[in-house]
Amino acid sequence: MxxxxxxxxxxxxxxxxxxxxxxxxxxxxxxxxxxxxxxxxxxxxxxxxxxxxxxxxxxxxxxxxxxxxxxxxxxxxxxxxxxxxxxxxxxxxxxxxxxxxxxxxxxxxxxxxxxxxxxxxxxxxxxxxxxxxxxxxxxxxxxxxxxxxxxxxxxxxxxxxxxxxxxxxxxxxxxxxxxxxxxxxxxxxxxxxxxxxxxxxxxxxxxxxxxxxxxxxxRDAATSSVHFSLPDGAELPDRFGGRRTSGRYELETSEPTRLLHELTTWALSADIELAALEVIRPSLEDVYLALTGEAEAA
Amino acid sequence: MSGIGLTMRQVRYENRAFWRNPAAAFFTFVFPLLFMVIFNVVFAAGSADAGRFFTPAIIVFAVVTATYTNLSMTVTVARDEGILKRLRGTPLPAASYLVARMIHAALVALLLVVIVAAFGAIAYDVPIPWDALPAMLVTLVVAAAAFCALGLALTIAIPNADAAPAIVNATILPLFFVSNVFIPIDNAPQWLDALSSIFPVRHFADAMLRIYDAARVGSAFSALDLGVIGLWGVIGLILALRFFSWEPRR
The missing domain is CATH 3.40.50.300 (P-loop containing nucleotide triphosphate hydrolases)
Known part of the structure; x- marks a missing residue:
């Protein structure tokens, strides 16, 4: 109807x-x-x-x-x-x-x-x-x-x-x-x-x-980012790429499931704790601001 | 519900809201009496002539104020506040609402006439013209309807509620002065007499003076006066139907 x-x-x-x-x-x-x-x-x-x-x-x-x-x-x-x-x-x-x-x-x-x-x-x-x-x-x-x-x-x-x-x-x-x-x-x-x-x-x-x-x-297809920290002395293998800012890593991905699986598999085998691990998807607000062209104003 | 049923129902709600604002209601009724006393004191200090002139004159003033002045101002305020737009979004027919407002204004006007006529009879010994009652009722109904229509038509020319008092008074106060209402027009120059005869206030006043004239010859009905008042009413109604706005102008 x-x-x-x-x-x-x-x-x-x-x-x-x-x-x-x-x-x-x-x-x-x-x-x-x-x-x-x-x-x-x-x-x-x-x-x-x-x-x-x-x-x-x-x-x-x-x-x-x-x-x-x-x-x-x-x-x-x-x-x-x-x-x-x-x-x-x-x-x-x-x-x-x-x-x-x-x-x-x-x-x-x-x-x-x-x-x-x-x-x-x-x-x-x-x-x-x-x-x-x-x-x-x-x-x-x-x-x-x-x-x-x-x-x-x-x-x-x-x-x-x-x-x-x-x-x-x-x-x-x-x-x-x-x-x-x-x-x-x-x-x-x-x-x-x-x-x-x-x-x-x-x-x-x-x-x-x-x-x-x-x-x-x-939003489903949009890029998610995975954030975490590593303990002192630990190094993230180069194959993961990503950025490091003030001790925190940020990895961009369109396949968060696959990335998380690879990441946690590596961390478990190396016996490393991924501190403050989180997956961040763009909020509706981010999408809205981008769509209405007010991203700069915000 | 039928159009008439909806209209009468709306009149009852308008009436209820009107009496819930006692200050406004009180002054609506006291204002004409105040003018009547002042004019009687200022002109001829209570002579029988002054009373005989000012009783019908203040009836005219009261009816025009309760219909034309009151309706144009309150409808403009309702328009500015969005009350009219809200009603427009309901199935209530536009005519039902506007006719209800007119009927309520006319009822207040008729109540005022009763008060003023009674006050004139008691305070100034001006007898109520019972012999001319049919003419009086017809004249009052025609005038109340016409001045309601003109009041609605005037809202077309009022841009917002703040401007309403200035515009309404500018259109009506000069006419009260030159139309045998505030001052007898006997001694005015001929051109002014002719000019004021174009407008409906003058004809309403002349009709009421004739009804109150104990020495009148012939019928208390004055067809010419009623015709001019009615014509103005029809013009007002046509303009109001054509251009009335339900939304704020700003």
Missing amino acids: TAIEVRGLRKSYGQVEAVRGIDLFVAAGEVFALLGPNGAGKTTTIEVLEGFRRRDAGDVSVLGFDPARQAGPMRERIGIVLQSTGISPYLTVRETVAMFAGYYPHPRDVDEVVRLVGLDEQQDRRIGKLSGGQRRRVDLAVALAGDPELLFLDEPTTGFDPSARRQAWELVRSLAGLGKTVVLTTHYMDEAQALADRVAVISGGRIVAHGTPATLGA
């Missing part, structure tokens, strides 16, 4: 080309992350999908609807959490969720929604009296009020402290557990890694890589 299909999406603002030909595919029930730095075209892309912006070119299908022409029926089945969070401060949490639930043909039970986002204790408090993190939960509750099949989260944790981020992540995971399709944008690599089944990295209005967090940017 396909939730979203995008082909050749383009969008310009005046002379600025924000999105320059994007293809996307999101399957029903998966958590999909659009990862990229600020200004990469994430929000423009997601707002075209939500029906807030008209595209210049390309084909877009969201739950089978064209957001540019069928936004009305489409919005009965999606939930949206925007970056900006305007909401009346004078209504209580429960009143607000009930108000939004009333806009939808098949809403979710109000009490259940309030419980789901963990605001049951604050449900009779006015929105204006909530903390920033609690208000972000209200955003999510409002997006869930209509029991959507598909949920858009635009930078759901930007500006959160670490514990609030962890809580938000738990929430997103629980949504995925309800069988919802979730499309989120983020500029945090760890967020994409923690939450998404699949990630597309967007930079300069183009998708520069996509895949699961583990395989992204062909």
